[in-house]
Amino acid sequence: MSKMKLIQLLLLLFLTASANAQSFKTKITLQTPESGQSRYKYIPFDVPENTQTLSFRYKYDKKGGDNRLEFGVFETGFSGRDGDKRGLRGWSGSVRDSAFIAEDRATHGYSAGKIQPGKWYFIIGLAQVATEGVELELRVNFNQIDEKPLKQFQAEQGKRFSFDKHRKRKKLRSNGLTWFRGDLHAHSFHGDGSWSVKAILDSAKSNSLDFVALTEHNTFTHYREIDDQAAHYPDLLILRGQEVTTYGGHINVWGLPRGEWVDFRVLPDLESSGKRIAKEARSFGALASINHPTMNCRGCKWTYDDHWGNLDSVEIWNATWDRDDEEALKTWDKFLKEGRSITAIGSSDSHQPPYEPSTYPTNLAIGNPTVFVGAKQLDQEDLFKGIRSGSVFVTKKPQYTIELSANRIYNIGDKIETSNLTKIKLSALLKGFPAGSKMVLISDGAVVQEELTPKGKLARDYEFRPVGRKYIRLEVRDAEGKMLGFTNPIYLSGKTSKRKSNL
Template sequence: MTDDQVWTITGAFDPGAPDWHYLPVEIPEGVREIEVVYRYDRPDVPPGVKGNALDIGVFGPHEQFRGWSGGARDRFVVNATEATPGYLPGPIEPGEWQIILAPYTVSPQGMTFEVDVTVRFGLDGPAFQPNPAPARAPQADRGKSWYRGDGHLHTIYSDGRRKPEELVADARAAGLDFIVSTEHNTPSAHLQWGDHATEDLLILNGEEVTTRTGHWPAWNLPAGTWIDWRYRADDPRQLQKFVDEVHKSGGLVVAAHPFGPCIGCTWEYGYESADLVEIWNGPWTLDDEAAVIAWDGLLRAGRWIPAVGNSDSHTHGDRVGLPHNVVLADGLTGSQLMEGFAKGRNWIAESSSVQLEFTATAGGTTVGIGETMKTDPGTPIAIEIKASGAPDTHVRILDHHGPQWGGYVPAEGATIMWTTQSRYSKWVRVEIRREEPTPTTRDTMVALTNPIFFR
């Protein structure tokens, strides 16, 4: 038995350091486990100046991804049987491994770091046995129906605080039919969802691809699929390469929190490669209002990207399902849900108590959210909105000319009618708002729909 070997690597970053810095480590034959511990200095900085923050991950030989924890933890362990959440269990292949350091922000004083790498020798333990989530949740599958789901969620497998079983419990309590697991930059959570799955909640695999110029949840990935994140918006070919990977696997690309007020969170890629845009992220705030205004502007310019809303829940205090999607699908499978989202057959709700129906009828034909109605220019189109579970709110009807007053929703609910024609309205969408200020907005969004279009 060979004693453990320990190496310490030191270095420094100046302000403006590259996004990715690699520390090569030669792993000899016979290693059964790698442990990495890192630390860096955090000097005081004046108000308005960003301090030091350093992310970490690791690649095995031949650029084989083995894990990422960002700045969520200061150490990780990988062996054949188990790994720290965010990392992938598996045999330790000899050769050159790369510890990846990613300076998120660097203070004006610079940043010094130390990385301790410990290798332990011996025979591998039992091989890790992946147990991904089942492809179906039969108790929740109602055939063609409206399904509720939250598509942006985190656990201890990236920078969240919930254990997977806690997230499942909270999603069920929120009245959801499905969730998408979207850990930052790693698929490690995919491999264990089967340990926590229930027959009344579908769990889809995803990844929040967290680049330095925008985040994009990839939805409906095959279990274990990893999508690279080492590029910026100044090289759109890189983004398209990985978008194509997601599409080939049957998934969709979501432009997340496009005006998120944190470093790297704002969407800088443009929307050419996005299938969906997350215009409502967590409790209603000013950046959500900005996202809705920008999305509405795209609609007015004749460009529609279906809207979604998700909680982006990280901590136990972040309510799962605030907000969530209500999507029309032919059944509760990943491919059927993705088809519904891609068609824009979706509206967004603050909770499962909110019920909304939105249709347009003309000449004996009725269409719903995300659909297109073809009529003669002078034919009246009857817009009908049924809202309940949203007491003391008001309905706002919007077309490409701007917002119209819809009406008040009392405790018992309301049915609101409005009439237009295709020569007046290119599309119509609906918002429900509560006259309740937040710390950054004058009111609070309760529900929001994708448009119905008229031709």
């Protein structure tokens, strides 16, 4: 091609691009919704024919945190109403103020792919609005990607990570179960995390985990990367997850099918919301678990459903053990004392590698703490069976392990009919904990036995009178009283039930 022709072609391309570059702009004033009103607003915009890229900008005065809005986008096919799940194309919550979608790539949290012309919608979540209201400016550029989201995307794609050397650990096997190590709560660039999907998997591997769940806030765009990566991690069970993030509590859902998400648009004061979310999760064969039930951030605290009824598990240990976890543990003891049962879990909720200065909100390796699930084999179905039945213990590090059994046959999570039993023999075996850690047996909210552990191993049998008691569980604490590990209970009343896989 001659130089002249090339210049002509470039000029033509430039003119076509300019002709196609259009934009949509609107300003809207938002107010705090009345109690009982939806917290979501939908703003429609028309996408013209021959649009290859969309670039969004969300602009408002945050007023030092008095205003907090969340953003996402629905494509054609959506009706503009709560309850309609068709066409969610992406969600970035309050993490980003710009985003783009192109055919071959998109801001993490948004789906790349063809852009259908027609009516699209912004979804705006009113997390917090100052009393005088907030003015929001929304802009869409068609066929021209803004520099800011493009640079952000490139920086995320190019980020390098480092990991501790992978150490293979021996599998813990007891009473016919293998105790698989995992982490059920982590965030990548697709949500508000600073990890790539691959980096989360590498961190899980370096900690010798057997399973990991990636749980992004209200989006599903990480699934594709999970599916692409899975073949490179044959020993790691990777679960597609969503942190269903509402303004009255957060719920982790694990095991979602490709492309599916659970509707997060609930009224914050609607008691039955937790139940509804759990039902929707189960309709996909997934599990639903309450996250950080006592955490003091806006919307993080659990407010739904008869406390914790209806859900499969509750995250008693979130990230580094602190006052919130201590409070969650107290609430759990109260719940168990009433003769009810719910599986307690723990997870890193990691957003960032541990070697980076913590910005928002947790920088921990994947698997700190580690959740151990007793299962026959490492597949989703058996893992979920283990979680549901309470075959779970949690430790600060993957090398700390706990075994607890009753009469040598009943395991963590089992139920024993005790009306004819005057005593049972409890056997505890702790491995890997630092010397001077304290082992504590707790029944119905009260300490029944305490013992300091030597370095390496502690093996003990105790005689225990179970009559009139609801449960017995075990904790390990460090010299300052911080949690190093805890088990789910062996339940002491009601009909005997043992997991078949234990036999």
